[in-house]
Amino acid sequence: MARDGSEDPHTDTNLKPAFKAWRFNATTFVINEHKDSYDEQPLIYAKLLPGDEEMVIIDTGCGGATKDPKIDLKSLRTFIETVQVRGNNDKPLNEGGKMKYVIVLTHCHYDHILGVEQFAKDSTIVVSGHSPSFLAPEQLPSHSLCEDLHIRTPQYKPVLVPHLHEIQLRRDHSPGSSEGTPPRSGLVVLHTPGHTPDELAVWDTNERVLFVGDTLYEYAHIIFPNEGSIVDWMHSVDLLLKIVGTEEAQICCGHVTAGRPAQEVLASTKAFIADVISGKEVVKRKFEKRGEINGEYVQDSKRYSLVCPERLILEAREAQ
Numbered sequence: 149m150a151r152d153g154s155e156d157p158h159t160d161t162n163l164k165p166a167f168k169a170w171r172f173n174a175t176t177f178v179i180n181e182h183k184d185s186y187d188e189q190p191l192i193y194a195k196l197l198p199g200d201e202e203m204v205i206i207d208t209g210c211g212g213a214t215k216d217p218k219i220d221l222k223s224l225r226t227f228i229e230t231v232q233v234r235g236n237n238d239k240p241l242n243e244g245g246k247m248k249y250v251i252v253l254t255h256c257h258y259d260h261i262l263g264v265e266q267f268a269k270d271s272t273i274v275v276s277g278h279s280p281s282f283l284a285p286e287q288l289p290s291h292s293l294c295e296d297l298h299i300r301t302p303q304y305k306p307v308l309v310p311h312l313h314e315i316q317l318r319r320d321h322s323p324g325s326s327e328g329t330p331p332r333s334g335l336v337v338l339h340t341p342g343h344t345p346d347e348l349a350v351w352d353t354n355e356r357v358l359f360v361g362d363t364l365y366e367y368a369h370i371i372f373p374n375e376g377s378i379v380d381w382m383h384s385v386d387l388l389l390k391i392v393g394t395e396e397a398q399i400c401c402g403h404v405t406a407g408r409p410a411q412e413v414l415a416s417t418k419a420f421i422a423d424v425i426s427g428k429e430v431v432k433r434k435f436e437k438r439g440e441i442n443g444e445y446v447q448d449s450k451r452y453s454l455v456c457p458e459r460l461i462l463e464a465r466e467a468q
């Protein structure tokens with residue numbers, strides 16, 4: 149059995165995993181695909197649900213494609229079911245696959261969906277129902293960016309859920325519950341279009357943790373593809389600010405940022421994007437990408453930076 153390798157070299161195993169995992173809170177683990185071929189280093193989250201019979205996985209990473217030739221354990225599912233994690237009492241996160249999975253995809257970009265086929269046969273795959281046409285199977289190769297990268301687009305049958313949908317438990321395990329009590333997971337899906345039309349967030353109402361996918365993060369370029377909208381993004385960030393309110397809450401993103409104060413990160417990212425729209429942040433570089441002129445904007449502190457089609461900034465300016 150392999151170890152997570154988050155601290156020690158792999159002295160006790162001949163399998164080196166593409167992932168590292170650590171405990172985030174009582175019910176949640178962070179899984180980092182750390183040496184992927186695309187340099188995305190996505191953050192994947194595994195959340196235990198009441199009753200210990202189900203596990204929610206938020207995003208599935210890059211499918212194990214790696215630039216490290218020594219890595220030979222490339223399946224996220226195998227990692228979760230067989231690799232000891234120190235923060236989980238040296239047990240795998242879901243030993244032997246005892247728990248069923250609910251997969252939530254924050255959006256359809258390749259670095260979030262390339263591992264999904266490992267779960268597609270026997271797990272519910274939850275996605276945003278905000279824009280079904282954006283997720284139409286014939287659009288997925290282009291909208292996932294798989295086409296651009298000349299890689300195969302994964303095949304899966306998602307369940308499109310409405311805004312404010314609460315992830316369902318198979319049955320209620322809460323104390324005093326009886327048959328027929330609606331199961332409560334405490335995980336609420338929020339439609340947060342902007343990065344893409346299908347971007348979603350998951351609000352863990354019990355732990356007060358907000359999982360935002362690629363809506364924002366720190367210390368790496370926030371990227372909008374041609375299909376994004378800064379106008380929609382602003383509305384979504386306002387919604388998220390309202391959801392977390394002024395009480396303590398943490399934010400967990402699809403890259404880099406995990407476990408920072410939600411309100412402060414949301415508000416400061418919004419201020420940065422507002423500075424880009426107003427012209428206070430000046431463009432550092434322009435280049436063509438997927439047929440559109442993109443601009444790069446970087447705060448002096450480097451905390452926030454942005455790459456997006458210039459058209460999206462002009463649209464946001466006009467919408468004000």
Ligand SMILES: [Zn+2]
Pocket residue numbers: 255257343362
């Ligand atoms: Zn993305």
